[in-house]
Amino acid sequence: DVGFKQDVPVVQNAFLEDPVMVSVLTRLLPDNVLQDISSDLIHICDWANTEGAALVDRMEADQPRLRQYDSWCRRVDELLVTESWKKQKEIAAREGVVAIAYERKYGQYSRIYQMAKLMLWSAGAGLYSCPIAMTDGCARVIELIGTQDMKDQVYSRLTSRDPKRFFTSGQWMTERPGGSDVGRTETQAVWNEEKKAWLVSGFKWFSSATDADVTMLLARTHDPKAAGSMKDGSKGLSLYLARVRDNEGKLNGVRIHRLKDKVGTKALPTAELELDGMVAQQVGATHKGVKNISAILNITRIYCGMSCTSAMQRFVLVSKEYARRREVFGALLKEQPLHLATLANMELQYRATSQFTFYCVAMLGRTESLDNNLPQVKERDIPLLRLLTPILKVWSAKNAFAMSQEAMEAFGGQGYMEETGLGRAMRDVLVNTIWEGTSNVLSLDVLRVMAETGGSVLELYSRTVREIMAPLKNQEQWVKSAKALEECLVLIAIRFTAYATAEGRNVLEAS
Ligand code: MFK
Ligand code: FAD
Numbered sequence: 052d053v054g055f056k057q058d059v060p061v062v063q064n065a066f067l068e069d070p071v072m073v074s075v076l077t078r079l080l081p082d083n084v085l086q087d088i089s090s091d092l093i094h095i096c097d098w099a100n101t102e103g104a105a106l107v108d109r110m111e112a113d114q115p116r117l118r119q120y121d122s123w124c125r126r127v128d129e130l131l132v133t134e135s136w137k138k139q140k141e142i143a144a145r146e147g148v149v150a151i152a153y154e155r156k157y158g159q160y161s162r163i164y165q166m167a168k169l170m171l172w173s174a175g176a177g178l179y180s181c182p183i184a185m186t187d188g189c190a191r192v193i194e195l196i197g198t199q200d201m202k203d204q205v206y207s208r209l210t211s212r213d214p215k216r217f218f219t220s221g222q223w224m225t226e227r228p229g230g231s232d233v234g235r236t237e238t239q240a241v242w243n244e245e246k247k248a249w250l251v252s253g254f255k256w257f258s259s260a261t262d263a264d265v266t267m268l269l270a271r272t273h274d275p276k277a278a279g280s281m282k283d284g285s286k287g288l289s290l291y292l293a294r295v296r297d298n299e300g301k302l303n304g305v306r307i308h309r310l311k312d313k314v315g316t317k318a319l320p321t322a323e324l325e326l327d328g329m330v331a332q333q334v335g336a337t338h339k340g341v342k343n344i345s346a347i348l349n350i351t352r353i354y355c356g357m358s359c360t361s362a363m364q365r366f367v368l369v370s371k372e373y374a375r376r377r378e379v380f381g382a383l384l385k386e387q388p389l390h391l392a393t394l395a396n397m398e399l400q401y402r403a404t405s406q407f408t409f410y411c412v413a414m415l416g417r418t419e420s421l422d423n424n425l426p427q428v429k430e431r432d433i434p435l436l437r438l439l440t441p442i443l444k445v446w447s448a449k450n451a452f453a454m455s456q457e458a459m460e461a462f463g464g465q466g467y468m469e470e471t472g473l474g475r476a477m478r479d480v481l482v483n484t485i486w487e488g489t490s491n492v493l494s495l496d497v498l499r500v501m502a503e504t505g506g507s508v509l510e511l512y513s514r515t516v517r518e519i520m521a522p523l524k525n526q527e528q529w530v531k532s533a534k535a536l537e538e539c540l541v542l543i544a545i546r547f548t549a550y551a552t553a554e555g556r557n558v559l560e561a562s
Contacts (some may be wrong), residue, residue, distance in 0.1 A: 103175015188347030315478025
């Protein structure tokens with residue numbers, strides 16, 4: 052045991068060690084709120100570095116399995132998730148990672164608090180952030196359009212801090228004929244008078260977090276008033292809410308066909324599901340399924356932004372830590388100009404993405420707060436958030452994956468070793484370019500918003516940009532001002548929109 056031993060890079064507390072996050076929160080939150088929540092943010096980082104890190108290692112080492120038959124050849128479809136995965140659920144409830152947003156203790160600022168906590172919690176949660184995102188989205192849909200019974204029986208549990216009561220939710224949209232194009236959905240819902248419920252049958256091609264307690268799902272409605280006739284395309288779809296298992300743990304008309312063999316997100320039990328008479332309740336109006344589920348999409352897409360920001364924060368912090376300890380050609384890495392330039396570029400990307408994410412989160416908080424009748428919310432936040440959410444999702448996913456490569460390279464050969472966790476992080480962050488809408492589909496979503504508003508959202512955009520830029524006189528101020536960074540993001544968004552428009556036109560011209 053002789054010879055050189057590299058000093059190991061360690062991030063002690065991502066909140067305390069990251070001036071970027073502190074500055075974003077200082078700008079967006081009133082002093083008393085930041086003071087109030089700081090100890091919780093410090094605590095969750097400590098948890099992520101200790102118990103969280105140990106749980107993540109175990110979740111990776113011991114992945115979910117499916118026991119399809121018992122020893123007597125009876126079909127059981129038992130999903131075996133690890134103790135560490137179950138523990139994550141308990142912790143998620145206790146830490147209130149969904150509850151904070153709905154208790155609204157800090158009004159419009161509650162979302163910022165929740166997303167800041169989620170961002171730090173994610174480092175120790177592995178992929179448990181995925182079921183939490185869908186749970187949050189499901190809670191929002193029930194809050195907006197659910198029945199009183201759904202609020203009492205389900206919403207209250209999705210937003211509970213009691214691990215024994217806490218429910219998670221799935222989001223079943225994608226089918227074999229189409230994931231982006233859900234109008235090709237084959238699954239059908241038929242009213243059953245005897246059970247006074249809808250019975251849903253079909254095949255769901257991707258179901259993350261198959262251990263969820265409830266799920267929101269799309270199905271084509273047999274209209275009982277029109278002798279069971281169905282409408283084609285997405286206009287024939289309605290939204291349904293169902294328990295995945297009954298109180299004894301028996302699946303509710305679901306057969307688990309197979310667990311997916313994925314490139315990453317290995318700890319997450321993603322399955323193919325056959326539905327055969329799943330008892331469900333309709334949520335919201337018939338044939339408004341896509342519109343009704345879009346409240347989930349818009350929340351989970353912001354979660355993708357948050358999750359990518361969290362990954363980027365870690366990439367930057369560990370790369371900087373390593374640069375402070377690794378010596379090359381007679382100097383520390385942090386003193387090598389070219390390496391410093393690489394780190395600076397990473398830091399810039401991370402800063403931009405943090406600002407962009409929390410800019411959207413702040414708007415989300417305002418639109419959900421009880422003051423959402425304020426003119427600012429109606430006239431600015433709602434349309435701007437609708438426009439920026441898909442842009443945030445695409446921007447953060449593409450950049451976080453690119454940065455995972457830089458972080459890996461910054462560690463040299465060690466970066467390529469599984470033990471550093473950078474390979475896993477790269478595989479995991481990559482999925483954000485695909486789930487909750489691929490980049491091209493979300494680019495088209497941006498065009499959909501522009502078309503639906505007759506372009507007025509772009510005027511709103513440029514007005515907002517001009518207002519924020521007005522006090523900035525020279526480039527120096529741009530660099531110094533946090534406000535300017537916020538504005539850069541709006542500019543990026545505009546450029547992205549222009550890009551999407553131009554691309555769309557080019558494709559049309561070429562075809
Ligand atoms: C840590 C992060 C973890 C995140 C958890 C990840 C777990 C993985 C979960 C999944 O991946 S779940 C599956 C996610 N699937 C998608 O995201 C589907 C991607 N495809 C689209 O988004 C398509 O654009 C879409 C399905 C919406 C196309 O459907 P349609 O019906 O062909 O679109 P159409 O006719 O334009 O829109 C129907 C209505 O919905 C319109 O309103 P109206 O009925 O009033 O006219 C649209 O304006 C509205 N709409 C569509 N997208 C919307 C929206 N409204 C608000 N927000 C949106 N995003
Ligand atoms: P397609 O829609 O067939 O897309 C193929 C390609 O076509 C893409 O590059 C896409 O960008 C492009 N494309 C599609 N339409 C257009 C267009 N109009 N113009 C230009 N390009 C276009 N789904 C769920 O419902 N629930 C889940 O829990 C869930 N979990 C998932 C977990 C993981 C790990 C993964 C990888 C996926 C999960 N999904 C889930 C599915 C995911 O949402 C879909 O895979 C995604 O929406 C894309 O759909 P698709 O696979 O059918 O691809």
